[in-house]
Amino acid sequence: MKLTILGCYAATPRTFTNPTSQVLQINGHLFLIDCGEGTQVELRRNKIKFSRIKHIFISHLHGDHCFGLVGLISTFRLLNRETELHVYGPKGIKQIITLQLKLSKSWTNYPLYFHELESNEPELLFEDDKITVETIPLNHRIYTNGFLFKEKIGPRKLLIHEALNHNIDVSLYQSVKMGKDVISNEGKKIANRLVTEDPDPPKSYAFCSDTAYYPAIIPQIANTSVLYHESTFMEANEELAAPTKHSTAKQAALIAKEANVGKLILGHFSTRYNGIQGFQEEANSIFPEVELADDGKIFTF
């Protein structure tokens, strides 16, 4: 998995900071998560091929997470896109986009599908043979979902020298990888554990922004490889976090710790602070594996 942060600052776009958007590369997919104003320019800056984006996930309808969407959809049209595009987001997103396309008489010449969300329970949004994407209902001022991207458990790993030792026919290797016991060329039953080992543990990525401190998400994101959790404020401004339903760095770290995630990435920083290093220090007092998002930063895991 490769995560490219296009923007990770709260509220308004500024000369050197961008609102929320990120691209997750996973098993051949390029998933765009949120799309604040200016996202299409950041995609260009980061040399991400527009045509490879086929799924866009919008967490909520606050402007810093979606005002770049209509522009991106329009630019796809101008670039003569033909491949279909799927947009997943809160109910209302279809009306916002289609109204603007209609009034500008600029309907897309490629298939555009909206998948509107309104459930307060996790929903499966996408599945293929290797991954799933599901919503993580969050707690913000308006209806908001995070997104959980999970690899499926792969086939068992064939230990080729053991398979040869046990004289297993090549035609049975696929069954062995599927975990089955097989009969060797000598007619002996070979237990699967003798010729395979566990597959790599599946990786997973949870995007949780924007949200108040919300322990209800912990069971769903438990043991996730990487958690991106918003930390708009630091603990010194906790009085701002609660009423605006945002989190502090400490609260994000508490969620990471309780959910036993592999790594916590902090983002959605308020621009009121001089630099973002303080967020890391605060979170590290609770949880060791903390990294800071920043515009243009790439995480590989």
Added chain:
Amino acid sequence: MKLTILGCYAATPRTFTNPTSQVLQINGHLFLIDCGEGTQVELRRNKIKFSRIKHIFISHLHGDHCFGLVGLISTFRLLNRETELHVYGPKGIKQIITLQLKLSKSWTNYPLYFHELESNEPELLFEDDKITVETIPLNHRIYTNGFLFKEKIGPRKLLIHEALNHNIDVSLYQSVKMGKDVISNEGKKIANRLVTEDPDPPKSYAFCSDTAYYPAIIPQIANTSVLYHESTFMEANEELAAPTKHSTAKQAALIAKEANVGKLILGHFSTRYNGIQGFQEEANSIFPEVELADDGKIFTF
């Protein structure tokens, strides 16, 4: 008048070129004309004070002229704006903005007024004691207006030494400036022309984008000090200009010549060309006073 070009390129925002937006400073007003995606960042880059913008004029609802509007309106709210904002634009613009503010539960805390346009005749949009702003109906694929900003003719200039020579009482100076003949302290009637001279000719600025070659605008913009006219294409691509209802540099120059304007500024350049110098050369073959817009460029006149 001071004109700051925030963006002057056609179609999609890119890393180093911005879609249409400009700020006209005239008699104490800061008028924002069009508002493509990224305009709020360009306003910051050009250090233009957000709170001084009270009137925004939107030519048409193609994205490269208006997709930055909802973000700017939202940012004004986040900056705790209190002064009212007037938005002038095609019918539908109010629905586009209010739908998004409603769905994000982010209604403005300052007064926001929409003035929706649908007439095909010039309309007076704004007037105070020094200036007027009126629409210039254009010819594009969707309903589009240019905007004509005109200073009113000022009072006549008092020739103070002549007023003293003719022994005119100070209390009459205001009447003299208004063009009236007055009676001197000796009881003599003093003809106005003896103690005044003509005021400076009023300046005017016409913004015409986007539009096909459309000579119907010539009477309205005749003798304008400065005309900004779109020139999306050069004459070699005239076959693209006609069906998309855009103009070539040559066509813009023909309009400038026929309308006898003081200066032509070309903009809304297609990004298909290597550089924009060719636009100037092409227009100069028709009309001498041509300048090229460019992002961040300032014109004072």
